Amino acid sequence: MQTNISAKKSQHILGLVIVDGVGYRNFILSDFVNQSLNTFDEVVIFSGLPSESFGMQEQSNVRIIELPVFQESGKTWFWRKAKEVAHMQLHKDNFAGIDYNLQKNYPNTKSKRALITKVIFKITSVFHSEKWINRFYRYQVNSFKKNEVTKLYSELLKREEPDLLFFTHQRPPYLAPLDYAAKELGIKTCSFIFSWDNLPSKGRMAAPFDSFLVWSDLMKKELHYFYPETKNQSVEVVGTPQFEPYVLDRYTSSKEDFHQKFELDPGLKTICYSCGDASTSKNDPVYIEVIAKLIKQIKLTENINFLVRTSPAEDGSRFREVVNRFPFIKWNYPKWKLTRKDHPEPWSQRVPLPEDLIDLRSLLEYCDLNINMCSTMSLDFMLFDKPVINPNFGTEENDLYDDQKYLQYSHYERVVQSGAVATVKNEEELLREINFSLNNPEARIKEQKELLKLQIGKPLEETSQRITETLKEFSEA
Known part of the structure; x- marks a missing residue:
């Protein structure tokens, strides 16, 4: 048994997180997986989709693991919502898209959830600095770190031992416990900024990933603006696999x-x-x-x-x-x-x-x-x-x-x-x-x-190769 573990640790393993159909389109129907196998010894796909939906031929060096569905508790939802709304409060005056989405998030009903959301709006109208946003995120982590699904995520990552966990989207809420589990195990994380409008029109991303891939120099500039701490992190312009097909x-x-x-x-x-x-x-x-x-x-x-x-x-x-x-x-x-x-x-x-x-x-x-x-x-x-x-x-x-x-x-x-x-x-x-x-x-x-x-800061040709080579560099840094 010990021999198997040692042999596995000698392999370079990429953990690939696919959260939805668009991520499937961009990273499965492009050349990404094939190019990844030219760079890494093994690719483990952690999927938010049913494993049978991939329809991929069996390969010894590509495996698909279906992620358990994470359901937010009331506390987790509260702090996650506070984090997202605070981010929009911070930037609403300079970005029409963020201001509109902030207004759209304000409830018009009198349900219990709506009343709590109004409280969140009231709190974040005053407390919405980067310091407070990061504090809300810490409270969010404390609310889910003992969750059974978070523990399952940790067990999966401990078993698979990826050198890098690559998130193909930065926004879905259930990515936060997966990123947390990776960090607790010392596994590096990287996120791809999913779409050209995500930074200047949406709320806070799911987690503070270790590194980022972006479409262009423009998107890199936007990332640094909305997330100042990324100025001290690895951010690489790679284009996007969205158009590679x-x-x-x-x-x-x-x-x-x-x-x-x-x-x-x-x-x-x-x-x-x-x-x-x-x-x-x-x-x-x-x-x-x-x-x-x-x-x-x-x-x-x-x-x-x-x-x-x-x-x-x-x-x-x-x-x-x-x-x-x-x-x-x-x-x-x-x-x-x-x-x-x-x-x-x-x-x-x-x-x-x-x-x-x-x-x-x-x-x-x-x-x-x-x-x-x-x-x-x-x-x-x-x-x-x-x-x-x-x-x-x-x-x-x-x-x-x-x-x-x-x-x-x-x-x-x-x-x-x-x-x-x-x-x-x-x-x-x-x-x-x-x-x-x-x-x-x-x-x-x-x-x-x-x-x-x-x-789109790079040519469409060889986009997947460019991404996988960058991920290898991130995993070895």
Whole structure:
């Protein structure tokens, strides 16, 4: 037995924490695992998804361990919430996105949880310095360190002995006890900053990880601003695996296959409307209907195919009326499989099939124009040199959901100011920009490339190799 332990300790082991379907997409469907095995002797995947959802071939040096689901106690929730709200209180005056999310978190009901939340808001309106935020986190740790699931996390890590525990997301609450367990065992932790909007529009991250991977120099600067202690930590710019599948041969398809699959007229150009999720992009059905009417009324300068891709986070049921009213619209419902329903965050349990990445890449490559409401998909289409329009008709004054507020979020305000996209606030502007973009597809190419360079600091090629080599360096530091 002693011999086995010694042999295991001679191995370089990467602990990979996958928390949801997007993390699965970014780190399992990219080249990350294969590249990790060129750098580490073994990869142990600690999964917030059911182990059977991975569908990976058995490999002696890749194992999947399903994490027990951590349920917060009342005390843990209180201190975690205080930490997050205090972070937003600290930064609300300088960042519209954080201010909006702070307001959204303030309860309007009179339930017990709502009343406690109001108390948290009252406390953190005064006590929200970095010192207090860190104090709230210490109280949070004290509330969960004796939790049975925390102990299970510790036992798993003690058994597997990873040299580094790599978190592919920095926000889910149950990562805090996992990070704590690692630190108690002397295991180094590293977190990838999950998305381009997470730092300037969201609350406090789950835990004070030891090191960080970021998309760009811009994101590194943001990390240092929101988390001053990271100035003394290892932070490396690596790009993001989110877009790496677009340069991998296994996800390519032909233009003929694209037209055939979505039943499109190969003689026409194609407009793609890509939806956000129902909570933040509530006006999607309105914009789809407006575009459909413009096509039906022959107001565009040419005949067109119209294709809609819904959000992977929903089932598309909110579009039933639009589907019935405009049968000429073609629909792409993302192929994301719901792996389990009995989970605190069921949406996180939706996992993409490889076929969906093939579909998505074909949309990006062969559609002629993208329209979306201020989503990351703007970047996806720019990577294929496609023009992008962002409709934002909603205001506080009209009957629509106020989506013009997103134009003030710092991460998207930068996009608008760059000139890389066209933002439109009514039907007339939308019609004008659709016709302009179809006739002048390269009008914003220069601005798009400059924005991509700012937001994605490294080439898409060899992203996974770059990440794994950096993780190896972190594990040996």
